[in-house]
Amino acid sequence: MVLAATRTEEEMQTEFLARIEAGEKIEADDWMPEEYRVALIKLISMHGISEIMGALPEKEWVPKAPSLRRKLGIMSKVQDEMGHGQLLLRVAEDLLKPYDRNRGDLMQDLFNGDLKFHNVFHMETKTWADAGLIGWLVDGAAIITQTNMLGASYGPYARALQRICAEEVFHAQHGESIILALAEGTAEQRAMIQESLNGWWESLLMFFGPASSNTTGSSKQDVTIKYRIRTKTNEQLRQDFFDKYIPRIQSLGLTIPDPTLRYNDEEKLWEYAQPDWSKFKKIIKNEGPRSQARLNLRRTSYEYNAWVRDALSAVID
Amino acid sequence: MTTHTEALKELLFQLADDDFLISYRGSEWLGLAPHIEEDVASSSITQDTMGHATMYYNLLEELGAGNADALAHLRPSAERRNSILAERVNGEGYYMETPIYDWAYAVVRNYFYTQAKRVKIDSLRESSYAPLAEGAVKVSMELHYHLMHWRTWFTQLLSSTDEAKERMNKAIQLVMEDFGDIFSYGQYKEAIESEGLIASEDELTKSWLAALTPVFASLGLEVPKIPAPTKNGRNGEHTEELDAAIATLSEVYRLDTEAVW
Numbered sequence: 001m002v003l004a005a006t007r008t009e010e011e012m013q014t015e016f017l018a019r020i021e022a023g024e025k026i027e028a029d030d031w032m033p034e035e036y037r038v039a040l041i042k043l044i045s046m047h048g049i050s051e052i053m054g055a056l057p058e059k060e061w062v063p064k065a066p067s068l069r070r071k072l073g074i075m076s077k078v079q080d081e082m083g084h085g086q087l088l089l090r091v092a093e094d095l096l097k098p099y100d101r102n103r104g105d106l107m108q109d110l111f112n113g114d115l116k117f118h119n120v121f122h123m124e125t126k127t128w129a130d131a132g133l134i135g136w137l138v139d140g141a142a143i144i145t146q147t148n149m150l151g152a153s154y155g156p157y158a159r160a161l162q163r164i165c166a167e168e169v170f171h172a173q174h175g176e177s178i179i180l181a182l183a184e185g186t187a188e189q190r191a192m193i194q195e196s197l198n199g200w201w202e203s204l205l206m207f208f209g210p211a212s213s214n215t216t217g218s219s220k221q222d223v224t225i226k227y228r229i230r231t232k233t234n235e236q237l238r239q240d241f242f243d244k245y246i247p248r249i250q251s252l253g254l255t256i257p258d259p260t261l262r263y264n265d266e267e268k269l270w271e272y273a274q275p276d277w278s279k280f281k282k283i284i285k286n287e288g289p290r291s292q293a294r295l296n297l298r299r300t301s302y303e304y305n306a307w308v309r310d311a312l313s314a315v316i317d
Numbered sequence: 318m319t320t321h322t323e324a325l326k327e328l329l330f331q332l333a334d335d336d337f338l339i340s341y342r343g344s345e346w347l348g349l350a351p352h353i354e355e356d357v358a359s360s361s362i363t364q365d366t367m368g369h370a371t372m373y374y375n376l377l378e379e380l381g382a383g384n385a386d387a388l389a390h391l392r393p394s395a396e397r398r399n400s401i402l403a404e405r406v407n408g409e410g411y412y413m414e415t416p417i418y419d420w421a422y423a424v425v426r427n428y429f430y431t432q433a434k435r436v437k438i439d440s441l442r443e444s445s446y447a448p449l450a451e452g453a454v455k456v457s458m459e460l461h462y463h464l465m466h467w468r469t470w471f472t473q474l475l476s477s478t479d480e481a482k483e484r485m486n487k488a489i490q491l492v493m494e495d496f497g498d499i500f501s502y503g504q505y506k507e508a509i510e511s512e513g514l515i516a517s518e519d520e521l522t523k524s525w526l527a528a529l530t531p532v533f534a535s536l537g538l539e540v541p542k543i544p545a546p547t548k549n550g551r552n553g554e555h556t557e558e559l560d561a562a563i564a565t566l567s568e569v570y571r572l573d574t575e576a577v578w
Binding site for chain 2: 056059066067076078127181184185301307309310312314
């Protein structure tokens with residue numbers, strides 16, 4: 001296009017920011033600054049692959065779900081997560097086109113550690129209560145971060161999130177229903193959820209990421225806010241999570257494993273013990289308790305099934 | 318002399334246990350299918366199938382056979398009435414670690430099984446037991462898509478690379494080895510067949526062969542012969558693979574069978 005060629009990169013950048021400021025949605029084929037595209041690719045491919053890796057810890061409990069109703073519920077939930085992964089990877093694939101990269105490359109990135117997946121999905125699931133807690137609180141946390149991006153400037157992502165958030169609400173209800181049954185159950189069942197909460201609390205704090213890049217050396221929250229992909233900071237989202245879930249957790253008679261936790265009335269903020277952020281850094285480098293096992297499961301199944309993908313492309317050719 | 322209710326219960330256990338076990342095997346595949354779209358599709362089928370099993374267990378509960386969850390989770394293998402094919406492992410290894418599952422086996426097992434289910438469901442729509450006939454109508458709608466799905470995989474993989482064909486042919490052999498009791502009613506054959514609950518073993522077998530013949534012919538293949546069963550699951554004869562499956566699927570339920578989960 002002649003017109004575009006006569007404009008400088010800087011002018012295009014300014015126009016682009018003005019479009020975003022005006023609340024316009026950016027579409028897959030629109031011009032966009034490299035920085036924006038790269039930030040989106042990182043964010044969306046990480047989100048997509050996390051949905052897929054996130055199916056693995058819950059999948060461990062699908063065959064073991066303790067009633068027909070629970071078996072049906074958790075099957076449906078994990079299937080949704082795979083569906084979200086698919087939806088998001090499609091969005092990421094469109095963004096990757098100029099780099100001549102595709103889903104296969106994203107899988108390779110995952111396997112060699114270049115593409116990270118969410119910290120919570122590196123953790124062990126030890127009991128059925130963990131399956132419930134993931135649905136209730138991890139999905140609850142996800143709803144909070146994803147709702148924050150429903151107005152994202154990138155249209156395809158915003159639209160995918162609309163659908164995902166609608167389903168996540170059902171997931172949180174599914175998780176809550178498991179937890180409520182345990183909370184109203186026997187002493188052993190109640191002990192099971194308390195233990196689960198003790199194990200997951202730190203991961204839930206980490207879920208939202210460090211408050212600033214000083215903690216871990218890097219954070220993409222600044223660039224995503226600049227481009228109106230999200231509006232709130234990591235800390236604001238964590239506080240939203242506390243506002244919503246601390247009263248609910250306590251109303252079930254559970255104890256949050258942080259004796260320093262208190263609400264500061266003046267500042268309208270929750271004070272809490274920081275998680276061990278050095279542990280977080282390790283986890284996202286695939287050095288968490290189940291990082292390698294889950295990657296290995298994904299990798300080997302991908303390799304064992306290579307013949308199927310070859311066979312399918314032979315049919316298409 | 319077997320009563321009508323006994324025959325009906327036996328048939329329901331066969332139907333329920335078949336879908337329950339095949340769905341369990343499907344759930345072990347979750348997250349490991351050849352591509353993400355397939356994971357979504359096949360887990361949806363697995364879920365439908367668990368729904369069908371639930372429907373049958375509920376019918377059994379209404380007939381006084383016991384609590385549906387207890388029937389699904391607690392019965393030892395000797396009391397199970399599923400076919401051997403439904404209980405077979407997906408491949409080597411435990412699903413929690415790094416199992417080696419064979420997609421060709423999954424496709425062939427599911428296709429042959431679903432076609433068998435199709436002819437049973439078609440017959441059950443005319444069942445003398447009205448609640449079962451009504452249930453069959455509902456299953457039938459979902460089954461249409463299941464069958465189409467597995468048939469598509471079956472024909473595609475058998476029309477593709479040499480490696481795919483080789484793996485599929487091996488899988489066909491493996492699946493057929495366990496196919497002997499699929500249409501068997503076991504020791505209750507006479508009672509089940511004489512009550513108008515469902516078509517006879519022979520009629521179902523013929524319908525299954527008739528449905529598969531054109532598909533095989535289009536691929537230049539012949540429908541394999543159904544062997545006599547070496548073990549008959551309908552009589553409670555099973556492999557150790559079923560014991561291991563029951564141990565896993567009831568692990569949490571058994572922690573406290575009186576508790577609400």
